[in-house]
Amino acid sequence: MQIFKVGGAVRDRLLGLPVTDIDWVVVGATAEEMLAKGYRPVGADFPVFLHPQTGEEYALARTERKSGRGYGGFTFHASPEVTLEEDLIRRDLTINAMAEDDQQNLTDPYHGQRDLEARILRHVSPAFAEDPLRVLRVARFAARYAGLGFTVASETLELMRQLSESGELEALTAERSWKEISRALMEDQPQVFIQVLRDCGALKVLMPEVDALFGVPQPEAHHPEIDTGLHTLSVLEQSALHKQPLTVRWACLLHDLGKGLTPEEAWPRHIAHEHTGLKLIKAVNERIKAPKDCQELALLVGQYHTHGHRALELKASTLLELLQSFDVYRRPQRFEEFIVACEMDARGRKGLEQRSYPQADYLRGAASAARGVAVQPLLEKGFKGPELGEALKRERLKALKAYKENA
Numbered sequence: 008m009q010i011f012k013v014g015g016a017v018r019d020r021l022l023g024l025p026v027t028d029i030d031w032v033v034v035g036a037t038a039e040e041m042l043a044k045g046y047r048p049v050g051a052d053f054p055v056f057l058h059p060q061t062g063e064e065y066a067l068a069r070t071e072r073k074s075g076r077g078y079g080g081f082t083f084h085a086s087p088e089v090t091l092e093e094d095l096i097r098r099d100l101t102i103n104a105m106a107e108d109d110q111q112n113l114t115d116p117y118h119g120q121r122d123l124e125a126r127i128l129r130h131v132s133p134a135f136a137e138d139p140l141r142v143l144r145v146a147r148f149a150a151r152y153a154g155l156g157f158t159v160a161s162e163t164l165e166l167m168r169q170l171s172e173s174g175e176l177e178a179l180t181a182e183r184s185w186k187e188i189s190r191a192l193m194e195d196q197p198q199v200f201i202q203v204l205r206d207c208g209a210l211k212v213l214m215p216e217v218d219a220l221f222g223v224p225q226p227e228a229h230h231p232e233i234d235t236g237l238h239t240l241s242v243l244e245q246s247a248l249h250k251q252p253l254t255v256r257w258a259c260l261l262h263d264l265g266k267g268l269t270p271e272e273a274w275p276r277h278i279a280h281e282h283t284g285l286k287l288i289k290a291v292n293e294r295i296k297a298p299k300d301c302q303e304l305a306l307l308v309g310q311y312h313t314h315g316h317r318a319l320e321l322k323a324s325t326l327l328e329l330l331q332s333f334d335v336y337r338r339p340q341r342f343e344e345f346i347v348a349c350e351m352d353a354r355g356r357k358g359l360e361q362r363s364y365p366q367a368d369y370l371r372g373a374a375s376a377a378r379g380v381a382v383q384p385l386l387e388k389g390f391k392g393p394e395l396g397e398a399l400k401r402e403r404l405k406a407l408k409a410y411k412e413n414a
């Protein structure tokens with residue numbers, strides 16, 4: 008049997024990037040031989056094994072045939088006769104379809120190295136269409152390598168468009184999609200992921216609520232970029248520039264969905280979009296099956312981001328309601344994430360990327376004023392149950408009034 012390093016490990020080494028996990032392909036072996044050497048099978052009928060010591064993945068060279076729609080609709084053909092070239096041709100991108108032996112001799116039948124140099128993400132063969140998840144993968148690689156100058160080949164984008172239009176994307180499980188989406192959002196340029204999905208028509212299928220924002224105008228005075236879709240991309244870009252966590256990036260992507268529902272007659276204003284958008288945010292959250300913390304923050308940011316922008320003008324009682332809505336006493340981190348999401352929203356506007364956002368520190372100060380109210384003295388006064396809750400609220404309101412006066 009012959010063993011080759013394949014996929015991302017070869018690609019990233021050639022790009023001079025750090026290699027984290029290594030995938031291997033085994034040519035000329037049977038499953039029985041692998042088991043006899045102590046490799047552990049990953050699944051019952053999946054020709055992938057884990058190395059007994061390193062735990063790295065070793066896959067038998069295989070050809071894949073599609074037997075049905077969606078994930079699970081695969082049959083694998085792995086046998087000792089399958090050649091390295093036959094295995095590589097069924098992979099997604101040319102830059103992912105190179106193999107290397109233990110002497111670092113490169114096998115590159117589909118010109119991955121040429122495409123690496125030309126900074127092109129190009130599919131290897133029509134077998135690309137066997138797995139529709141690859142539409143998301145290509146968009147994710149585009150986001151990851153945008154900084155190096157990579158773009159998607161026009162023929163690949165065309166194939167991605169055909170796959171998006173064919174209805175294949177709908178058959179992807181939410182789990183597989185979320186894995187790609189969440190990884191893509193954590194890349195350096197997550198806005199490129201959304202842009203590529205839009206360019207190939209996949210955004211319309213996966214997140215029509217986000218797609219609908221493109222072409223929707225906003226008032227130029229606050230939004231020099233005008234277009235709500237472009238604004239959303241900029242907010243997402245800012246969230247990555249400021250190294251925000253996944254929760255914040257997800258909330259940034261969804262914060263303005265309500266603007267897609269504004270009737271054209273009302274453009275460019277979007278009155279009450281914070282409220283109209285909630286059902287859309289909920290719909291995306293649930294369809295994509297985002298984790299609970301992402302779902303929650305997206306809804307809260309959707310509902311309250313304009314409160315964040317008007318923080319300095321809010322009455323003490325409104326500030327208190329805002330803090331209560333976030334349960335800032337038990338969940339201070341979530342409120343902090345809200346604050347930064349608002350800041351990203353404010354900066355994700357053409358020419359305003361460097362603006363200051365005094366609202367952020369003002370809100371932090373308000374949160375600490377309210378959180379500074381001690382429970383003990385109220386307990387000592389004999390308050391309990393709902394009365395204690397009311398008393399706490401009164402004290403917190405007092406603290407916020409004092410904070411406002413001194414701010």
Ligand code: CTP
Pocket residue numbers: 013014015016030097098099100103104138140141144
């Ligand atoms: N692959 C593929 N189609 C998929 C998933 C994987 O063709 N839907 C192939 C590619 O050759 C890829 C390799 O399997 O390079 C390993 O896949 P994976 O570990 O998911 O990705 P990497 O390319 O290693 O990239 P990453 O850095 O994102 O892990």
